[in-house]
Amino acid sequence: MKTILAKPYDFPLDPKSCALVVIDMQRDFVESGGFGEALGNDVSILQEIVPTVEQLLALWREGSGLVIHTREVHLPDLSNCPPAKIRRGNLKTKIGDQGPMGRLLVAGEYGSEIIESLMPLEGEIVIDKPGKGAFYNTDLGKILLEKGITQLIIVGVTTEVCVQTTMREANDRGFDCLLIEDATASYFPDFKQSTIDMIVAQGGIVGWSTPFANLLQGIK
Numbered sequence: 001m002k003t004i005l006a007k008p009y010d011f012p013l014d015p016k017s018c019a020l021v022v023i024d025m026q027r028d029f030v031e032s033g034g035f036g037e038a039l040g041n042d043v044s045i046l047q048e049i050v051p052t053v054e055q056l057l058a059l060w061r062e063g064s065g066l067v068i069h070t071r072e073v074h075l076p077d078l079s080n081c082p083p084a085k086i087r088r089g090n091l092k093t094k095i096g097d098q099g100p101m102g103r104l105l106v107a108g109e110y111g112s113e114i115i116e117s118l119m120p121l122e123g124e125i126v127i128d129k130p131g132k133g134a135f136y137n138t139d140l141g142k143i144l145l146e147k148g149i150t151q152l153i154i155v156g157v158t159t160e161v162c163v164q165t166t167m168r169e170a171n172d173r174g175f176d177c178l179l180i181e182d183a184t185a186s187y188f189p190d191f192k193q194s195t196i197d198m199i200v201a202q203g204g205i206v207g208w209s210t211p212f213a214n215l216l217q218g219i220k
C-alpha cells in the first residue's frame with residue numbers, strides 16, 4: 001500500500017487494485033469545431049491538462065496498471081441518445097449534426113475520437129457512454145468488478161460534468177476515487193474548484209483530490 005498526500009486526508013493507494021480512468025479526452029471537447037465549442041465554450045483551457053494526462057498515462061502504463069478510456073458518443077442512428085439530450089440548449093449545431101470534424105458526438109466520426117497524444121493503446125479498454133457518467137448504460141461496473149478493481153484515479157474533462165458525474169456514480173458503487181487536480185479541466189475554472197471543494201468536503205463524501213506531483217511522490 002502506498003500513501004498519497006491528498007485532501008481531505010491521505011489516500012491509501014493499492015496500485016494493483018486501482019484503475020486509471022481517462023474521461024472524454026476527445027476532439028469534440030478539446031479541439032475547436034466540436035461539441036464543446038458548439039455549446040459556446042472556449043476549448044483552449046482544456047488543452048492545458050494534456051501534458052499532465054500524458055505523464056500520468058505513461059506512469060500507469062509503465063506499472064502495468066489498468067487503463068480505461070471513456071468517450072461520450074452515441075450510435076449513428078442516435079437510438080441511445082435521449083431526445084431531451086439532443087434538444088438541450090437549442091443549439092445551432094446539435095448532437096448528431098454535421099460539424100467541421102464530422103457529426104457531433106457520434107461514434108466513428110473524427111471529432112468523437114480521443115486526441116492523438118492520448119490515443120488508447122491496443123488492448124486498453126475504451127468505454128463508449130451515452131451519458132455524462134461512465135457507468136450509466138455501459139459495462140464499466142462489470143469490467144471493474146471482474147478485474148478486482150476497488151480504487152479509481154480519475155482524470156479528464158470536464159470536471160463538473162462527466163468527471164464529477166462518473167466519480168459520484170463510482171462512489172455510490174463502493175469505489176474509492178482520487179481526482180488528479182491538474183489532470184482535469186472545466187470550461188469554467190470556478191466550477192472546477194467548486195467541484196474539488198464539493199468532492200472533499202464532509203470527510204471526502206465523494207472521494208479524494210490531489211495534484212499529480214503528490215501522486216508521483218507517493219507512488220515511488
Ligand code: TIU
Pocket residue numbers: 023024029039072132157158159161162163187
Ligand atoms: N465530457 C463532458 O464533460 N461532457 C460535457 O458535455 N461537458 C461539458 O462541460 N459540457
